[in-house]
Amino acid sequence: MKKVLMPLVMVALLALVPYLGVAFGKLDYLFGVVIPYAAVAILLLGILFRMVDWLRRPVPFRIPTTCGQEKSLDWVRQDKLESPSTPWQAALRVLSEVLLFRSLFRNTKAELHGGPKLAYGSDKWLWLGGLAFHWSLLVVVLRHSRFFFEEPPMPLQVLENMDxxxxxxxxxxxxxxxxxxxxxxxxxxxxxxxxxxxxxxxPADFFPLFLIIGIVIAGISMRYFDKVNVMPVKALTLGLAGFSLDAPSPIGSLFYVHLFLVCVLFVYFPFSKLMHMGGIFLSPTRNLPNNSREKRHVNPWNPDIKFRTYAEYEDEFREKMKKAGLPVEKQ
Amino acid sequence: MSKFLRTAVAFFIAIAVFAGTWLFMQSGHGTAAAAHAAVPAAAARVVPVDSTRCIAQTEWMRAHHMQLLNQWRHDSVREGNRTHVTRDGRMFDKSLNTCLGCHASNPMFCFMCHQYANVKPTCWNCHISPMESNK
Structure with missing residues (x-):
């Protein structure tokens, strides 16, 4: 239970920091301007660093995990999505993975049924829950554009109305x-x-979940229950979007709890499993076309080995081989 | 884990979602319970009093005006209760016109905040906004 309680207590303490800081310390500027800029900088640079780090890793061979018929003879129907043979098909597969979590759709679970009977069954709950979680978070993030634009672009307004x-x-x-x-x-x-x-x-699994739950609860409370004044919030967010350094007007401390937890999430992001957001595009088992049979992939850092062919060998030892009665290819 | 427990968890989440939705829906109607108790149902219709003071504190109105207007609509249209009694005993007609009686003097009163914060109220779907009427 310690591994559950620790992250929970940490999120609670982190939520308490801006509350105390703003309510008693008058640290609006720190929590409203300094920390958000620092957090976004860490987020962007951190993601950039890790993506570049991953991109520099060589992937000499095609190692996709496939689960369909690979490209073969003309009369064998290829499963283009499950075993892609061109970069475009592979891109489509990555996209379907990112947007629809296709591999999670195949999730199964094993259960022991009364003794030695092991049964496998389909388990779609994780797929459904994960899909709902990620899509709703995307909509929530896009919806926040109304704070960062004077008038958000048309598609985002339509999205908000649909929401x-x-x-x-x-x-x-x-x-x-x-x-x-x-x-x-x-x-x-x-x-x-x-x-x-x-x-x-x-704990690294529970912490981001608790953090996101904390952010969502703070956001929902601000909107429906313990209202904060929206005007200075908009002034602050517009200022942040325009790289202004102006001090924010007084806003309820609940807003700073929300903002600070988001900043914590941003800072935590590049160092944690949340990097799966960028990593999924770079996983070699997903993004490579399965074309090992039609194209030879040579490891670029193979040592330059001097090979000796059989013909050269025979040239050197032909006379001796003849004397010993061994068959030779060339007389 | 048993199929029963799995179904039970799904059921619980569904109940929680519906209960949460219901609470949200109720939260919009909660504020007027006190006003109901204070005013007898047969109270005569009161004309808006010309007042230099708003029906509530500015801070409170800023945060809750949308809930109050929603409640007023519910009370007057669906329950026929058109009298709002403030905490200090003043009486007002539950009508958007009560608000506009003072606030329409600045036709931008509603819009300058709503536009800035990108909040689109549904009031002007039916009502004539002060921006239109003052033209």
Whole structure:
């Protein structure tokens, strides 16, 4: 239980830092301007560093994991998505993985049924929960554009209107926030439910989940329950988007809890498993076309070995071989 | 883990989502419970009092005006209760016109904040906004 409580306590303490800092320390400038800029800088540079680091790793051979018929003779139908043979097909496969989590759709689980009977069954819950979580978070992030543009671009406005189409509650309920909270809760509960998953779960798995839940709860509270003044918030975010260094007008400390936890997430991002966001595009088992049979891939750092052919060998020893009665190819 | 438990967890999450939605829906209607108790249902319709003071504190109005207007609409249209009693006992007609009676003096009163914060209220779907009426 320590590995669950530790991240939980850490998130709670991190949420308390800006609350105390703003409510009692008058550190609005630190939490509203200095830390956000620093966090975004760490996020961008960190992601850049790690992506460049990964991009520099050589991948000399094609090592995709496939689960379909590879390209073969003309009359054998190739499974172009499961065993791509061109870069475009591979890109399509990566895209379907990123947008639809196709490999997770095939997730199975093994169960022991009363003794030695081992049964495998399909398990789509993780796929569904993960999909709901990631898509709703994407919508939530895009929706926040209304704080960073004076007038957000048309597609983002349409997205926002779709998100609030239910038109229940005042202010209008955003579905994405609710789905994000429910899905994140499910992802936490999933780690408790099964003893095998519980054992392999680490603090690094719980911390980002708790952090995101904390951010979402703070955001939802600000909108529906404990209102903060939106005008200085917009002034601050517009300022941040325009690289201004002006001090923010007083805003409720709940806003700073939200903002600080987001900053923590940004700083944590490049150093954690959250880098799967960039890493999925660079995984060699996913992004390489499976064309080992039609094209020879040579390891570029193979040592330059001097090979000796049989013809050269025979040239040197032909007379001796003849004397010993060994067959030679050339007389 | 048993199929039953899996179904139970899914069921619990579904219930939690619906309960959460319901609470959200209710939260918009919560503020007026006190006003209901204070005003007898048969209270006569009150004309808006010309007042130099708003019905509530500026800070409170800034945060909650949308919930108050929503509540007023619910009370007046669906329950026929058109009298709002403030905490200090003043009475107002539950109508958007009560607000606009003072605030329409600046036709941009609603819009300067809503436009800045990119918030689009549904008021002007039916009501004539002060920007249109003052033209």
């Amino acid at each position: 609030r189409f239910l038109d229940v509650t005042v202010p209008a309920l955003y579905l994405s926030g609710l789905v994000a909270l429910a899905a994140a809760t499910f992802l936490v509960l999933r780690r408790f439910r099964d003893e095998k998953v519980r054992i392999i779960s680490l």
